[in-house]
Amino acid sequence: MTEVRVPTLGESVTEATVATWFKKPGDSVAVDEMLCELETDKVTVEVPSPVAGTLSEIVADEGETVGVDALLAQVSEGDAAPAPKKDSKAKPEETDTAKATPDTAKSGSGDALDIMVPTLGESVTEATVSTWFKKAGDTIAADEMLCELETDKVSVEVPAPAAGTLTEILAGEGDTVEAGGKLAIMTQGEGAAASAPAADSKPADSPAPQGSGRTDVENAPSANKLMAEKNLSADQVTGTGRDGRIMKEDVQKALQASTQAAPEAKAPPRAPVPADDAAREERVKMTRLRQTIARRLKDSQNTAAMLTTYNEVDMTEVMALRNEYKDLFLKKHGVKLGFMSFFTKACCHALKEVPEVNAEIDGTDIVYKNYVHMGIAAGTPTGLVVPVIRDADSMSFAAIEKAIAEKGARARDGKLSMAEMQGGSFTISNGGVYGSLMSSPILNPPQSGILGMHKIQDRPMAIGGEVVIRPMMYLALSYDHRIVDGKGAVTFLVRVKEALEDPRRLLMDL
Structure with missing residues (x-):
């Protein structure tokens, strides 16, 4: 027993x-x-x-x-x-991309394997088939990416459980599938013959491009899709990802370079523009991620008593400190010293003094967090995601920078797991990277506070009776007025401002 x-x-x-x-x-x-x-x-x-x-x-x-x-x-x-x-059900892997658990049935030409929808994560029961990288009849290698599924939170890649031939695609692009459902059928074995695909199967237009000599490196799904759309081979693109992995940005650079290299090539003449506006419009179905973003942001507006308070910070001291130590910091820690670690530290410092900004409402209770799980909003080709850095209040500058870099790269590749985007207690959003001078960020429920960073811009400031030029940034704190009073919100923002204008306060916990 x-x-x-x-x-x-x-x-x-x-x-x-x-x-x-x-x-x-x-x-x-x-x-x-x-x-x-x-x-x-x-x-x-x-x-x-x-x-x-x-x-x-x-x-x-x-x-x-x-x-x-x-x-x-x-x-x-x-x-x-x-x-x-x-x-x-599929047995979850330790990585964020779960592998399908095949069902096996003997056939005359080899083992017939069912390609199943992997475990999608906590509370996620269905997904949409986003892209097929292979079509029925294609030969596939073990662990080669077959398709990409899109949920309302993350993208999930489905690898081949064994080498063989993709026999039949049961769920085409755009179809909604449930966890544990069947995606396709393959025949195991190097020499397995592919049977004809079913009439209702929806194979992808073309297989995913594979670079010569790089069969052990999987390109980003978005890169494979764009290369297929533009009839570009992997040999024409230089990958900048880990181990030479091709990213979507690499494909865009290759396309731009080819356009600049051949300026004499003229675009085909455009058809006459129809008078009817409807004929000039394009209707595209929202992705599940975009639908979720829209729903959650609207729910946040409808639920929270949201208010925004503003201040500005003189970035002179932070920029000077960063310029002085950035080379030594990179040499010792292997990561660049950016502004986000300063803002993360400053927010953690302020949250200790104003804990209600780090709290949330649960029914008729207020839940105060004795930790800071910092959400860092990141823009991706598919939409905004907020990976969470856990226990940021106990991390060093270097640890924070490494975590931000790692989470950001995984977000761009669509590799974040749902666990990495859950449990945040406060969020920082940096609209300044896009040139935003001032904005009012929307709360990320059930959190009660979000800090908006903005563009650093030289402005004339009156200091000591004189007008001097200083690098200034507007800060915006959106907060839930049900928990946070105006005094607490203003105090929080002032503490962030003080810590950034005199970074030594962070070292002395002042």
Whole structure:
């Protein structure tokens, strides 16, 4: 008899609730087949069977709260049972891109494998097929990207579980699929012959370009899609990502370079513009991410009593300190010293004095956070996302800069997991990188505060009875007036201003 126990649930998580049992006593189970699903306040954890055999007894029923290493069930060892095709769920990987768990059936030319929708994450039950990088009949390598799914939070790449041939595509681009649903069928084996695709299958227009000598490096899905649309091969693009990975920006640069290299090539003559405005309009369906952004921002306006207060900060001292130490900082820590670490530190400092800005409303309660999980808003080709840097208040300047750089790169590549975008207690948005001089940021619910940074611009200032030119930045704090009073909001912004105009205050906790 083998015991099935609650696995390690993560840092600071000591208990979970049994959400769903996929098996009942007496059912046959295979090794690593999912037995049940546990829910914590942070993640959902699937519990696999440690052995093949029969589920003898369920000790903790659905709805029960269990601690780490608590007994969940017992399995009697025996002959391996085949994994079911309908109820089994994909086993989550440790990386943010979950791999599909194939179902296997013997065929005359090899093993027929079902390409399934992977686990999409906590509270996400469906996704939209965004892009197919392969079409029916194409030969595929193990772990090669087959398609990209888009949820309302993140993009998920689906790799091939084995080498072989993509036989049939069951869910075409634009189709909505559920977690655990079937995406396609492939035939395993290098020499497997591809059968004709089904009539209702919707193959992609062209396979994803592959660069010669780079078969072990997967390009960004957005780059593959753009190269396919522009009939550009990977050999024509220089990748700047890790290990030579081609990013969307690399493809755009290659297209721009080719246009500049051939100025004599004239664009084809445009057709006469029709008089009817409708004929000159283009209707494009909103992505799930854009729909979610629109819904959440409108919900924030409808729910919170949102108000914005403004101030300005003289960036002279921060810029001088940065210029003095940026080379030494880069040499020692391997990351550039930017402005975001100063603003993050200044906000953490101010949040300690004005904790209501770091709080949230839960029903009739106010939840005060004795930590700072800092959200850093980042613009991506598909929309705005807010990755969270956890415990930013206990991190050094270098650790903050490294975290921001890493999260930003993952955001641009569409590689952020949902866990990386949840649990933030306060947010910083830097509209200054786009040239914004002043704006009123919208709260990221359920948070009660968001700081808007803006463009640094030289302005004449009256200092000591004289007019001098100083690099100034407008700051905007949007806050939920249900929790934060005007005095608290103004105090917070003044503390941020003071810390930035005299960065030594941050070192002395003043």
